[in-house]
Amino acid sequence: MSHTPLGEICVSLGLLTPAEVSGVLERMASPGCSGMRFGEVALDIGVLDDAGLSRALAQQFRLNLVPDDRVEKLQIAPEVLSLVSAGLMRERLLIPTFLEPEKRVLSLLTADPTDITALRQVQAATQASRLRLFIASKSALRRLVDRLVPQTADGEAEGATSRLAEQRDLDPDQPLSILVEPDAGMAAALRRLEALEGGEAEVVADPEAVAALLGPDRQVRLFYRRAHARQLDPFLAGWRRTCAGLRLCPVDAFGLTGRSAVPDDRARAFFLQLTEFLLLAGESRQMDARARVRRTTRLANALAEEMDLRPEDRDAVNIAALFCDVDELSLISGMLDSRDEGRRFALAMTVLRQFDPPWDIDSLLSGVERRLAGQEGPGRDVRVEILYTARSAVRAAVVDGGDPVQALGVEAARHDARVLRSLAQVLRRQGLRHQVAAGGGGSSAVIVAEREAAVLTALEARLGAAGFDVIVASDGEQAAQLARNLVPAAIVANLRLPRKDGLSLLLELRRHDNTRHIPVLLITDKGGGAKDVARGLELGAEDVLEKPIHPDVVVAKLRRAIARRPTTTVGITGVLSDLSLVDLLQTLTLGGKTAVVQVSGIADPGAIQVREGQIVAAQHGRRTGEEALYSLAVLTEGRFDVRFDDSGADNIHGQAEFLLLEALRRRDESRAATE
Incomplete structure (x- = not known):
């Protein structure tokens, strides 16, 4: 296999100029550098540093680079360290990090992927079927060896065994x-x-x-x-x-109390969702404002993840997005007076300062304010750019699967190009999810019209988590108009709505050909009476639920109603870089779908069968069953084709929830190993 010359790669990465490359090549031709390689000479004459060389080697051999700060924090099990002799680790800087017992695949840190002799020694000594190489700088590896493999009198590793x-x-x-x-x-x-x-x-x-x-x-x-x-x-x-x-x-888990420790990301997600719920639970009038707050927060969070912000920066962006339009919510704006009326986000800052947030939200909102006023151009702080772009996209009514540049029009030129590219990726992914949730045809939208803000907020959160695209209507008239324009998958409506009650809404929908097939789930207040229930069912409601209602019951009834729609043969095609296989399978299982997912564009094509929300079969090359599922789940390249039908024999019998958790764990582990 031929590789791009290292000097050319250094120029493309901005590590060396063409003149410096020429100088290195001239030095290599001199008698004193006989037998030395390009990287060694570049280091020797001081035009390239250790970190730069590792970057160039990683790109030349298409291997993953482990940054110095990550190498510093590595913790390697003694059993894994003991697989390689201390001599090889010290002299050739080959550090084992992880061994897959079943496949005998050994992950190995190295500064020199061309040291074939040493690599063969490691493979022979460990009886590994394959080596998975990662590049790190020599200086970082020497520090790691000094920390993990203390030198003893006989030169062997102390503490490993x-x-x-x-x-x-x-x-x-x-x-x-x-x-x-x-x-x-x-x-x-x-x-x-x-x-x-x-x-x-x-x-x-x-x-x-x-x-x-x-x-x-x-x-x-x-x-x-x-x-x-x-x-x-x-x-x-x-x-x-x-x-x-x-x-x-x-x-089930190792922990102090016998229960699983809650990972940081899950704890963050919980508290952010709880904050959003409490913020919106009292808002029953400003439905457009509710929708903007929720949509801005969702887009900002997705952009922060897409652009791989640090967890603390993602938290700051999420909180700032949630509060930047808090002045539009009637409950909050009526509770507090902001002291600085001249500032666009004065109320948000007034609310947040009371709780001494651990993030500098003031600077983020001030940055967005300067961007909105045209006082700054793009690019100074990516967190500010994410907030500014998410807010603008929501106000421009950018839709999932749509083109943000087209939707923003001339304003697109004011946005950071990196953030716009990430926004396009996020919208493609969300558009694919909605297509899958809709079963390849029709819509995944559910219109919710409910008077009580707390009930509405709970339904929004649960239906959104179940894969539905939730659209809130402030009254029965708006719900009817949205239904005519969007033809949603279903409608959830309270019987006692302003302007047009739930029964009148149902009657109107049944009068029109394009809306008469839409399933309608009615909600009545506690003690609403048997007459309301009977009348709703007579008019064709899917069901009439009396408060208090459980959102999971609503989800189950909606899925049952939507599943009775005529099945579609429309398939969905996409690439795994837009929507990962785990995300795709989660959407199918949450929606209770039956579908075959074909994976192509890879060395060994594969397929996964989902039946009524359960993963029942998988095949990847010669692998079958769960092994095939997990090997497909870690893929980041390739294409997928979803057909909504049932074919083939079952070879997987576990619960989808547990299968996906394991697939997600392996995917994350694979990604972490390559970072």
């Missing part, structure tokens, strides 16, 4: 607890927790290392996560033969 060796000499009568955690990061965290708590459990990342801890007369409790049960199945028989006193203890 000592704990396992010591464990063999423990009193065999002493009961032993072993925690098997194949996730190297989790295993490292558990070891730190054990050390802090003074525990005596042995934490093992590699299942093959468990046998060294067992003995024929030892009493052993072996804990493992149920999610890893299949991964450990091949070892169980051997462990039982070695240790008659082995007791297997599967658990």
Whole structure:
């Protein structure tokens, strides 16, 4: 395989000028540099630094670059470090980071992907079927080796195998607890927790290392996560033969209370959604303002994720987006007086300052204010640009799947080009999700007309999470107009709406050919009476629910009603860079769809069958079942084609929720390994 010359890559990355490349080539031709490579000479004469060389090598060999700050924070399990000799790690800077036990694929950090001799030594020593290489700078790898592999008198790694060796000499009568955690990061965290708590459990990342801890007369409790049960199945028989006193203890999670720790991203999402709910729950009049606040927040959040902002910056953008138009909400604007009426976002700042936010929201909103006033051009702060673009896009009525540049018109020139490109990507992805949710034809929109703001907000949140495109109507007349214009998938309406009540709305819909087929779910206040229920059902309502209602019940009834629509043969085609396979499958399963997803444009094409919201079959090259599903889930390139039909035999029998959680974990793990 030919590679682009390193000098050419350095020029394209802006690391060297053409003149500097010529200087390096001239130096290489001199007698004193005989046998030296381009990168070595560039470092030697000082025109290229260590970090720049690693960037260029990563691009030349199409490998993933691990930045120095990430290398500094790496925690590698001793069992993995012990796979490679200390000599190879120190002399050739080859650091093992993770071993996939089933496939024997070893992830390896290196500064020199051309060191074939050393790479073959590592592969032979570890019996790895394949090496997955990642590039890092030499200086970062030397610091990592110094931290993780202290030098001893005989030159071998200290600490990599000592704990396992010591464990063999423990009193065999002493009961032993072993925690098997194949996730190297989790295993490292558990070891730190054990050390802090003074525990005596042995934490093992590699299942093959468990046998060294067992003995024929030892009493052993072996804990493992149920999610890893299949991964450990091949070892169980051997462990039982070695240790008659082995007791297997599967658990849902390792934690101080026996419950899973809540990941930071889930905690953030919960509190942001709760803040949005509380902010909008009291707004029953300004429906347009509600919709703008929700839409701006959604777009800003999606843009922050698309542009890979740091978690703390994403939080700041989300909070700022949620509050930047708070002055339009009647409840909040009536509660507080802003002290600085000359500022566009004075009320938002007044509200937020009371709670001393840990982010500098003032500077973000001030930046947006300057952008709106034309006092600054694009590009100074990407967070400000995200807020400015999301706000402008909502006011320009940019639709999912639409072209933001076209919608913004001449104003597009005032926006940061990077943010506009990311916005186009976000809109394509959301458009695809709505197409999938609609089953390839028709609409995924659901019109909700409800008088009580708290009920409306709860329905908005739950229906949106279920994959519906929620459109809020302030009264029955607006709901009827929206229905005529949009022909939604369904309507949820209160019986006691202003301007046109729910029964009148239902009657009007049934009079017109293009709206008579729309399922309508009516909601009546508590104690509304049997007459209202009977009248609604007689007029053709899907159902009449009495408050208090549960949003999950509404979702289930809507899905059942929409599923009775005539099936469509319209397929959906897209690329995985626009909508990942996990996101696509989540949309299909949430909607209770039946479909075949074909994946092409890759070395081994694949297919996944979803039936009534359950993943029932998968095939990827020679792989079948769950293994095929997970191998497809990590793909980032290729095309997908969705056909809404049923074909083939089942080879997967797990619940979709758990299958997708595992697929998501593997996808995230794969992405983290490549970052």
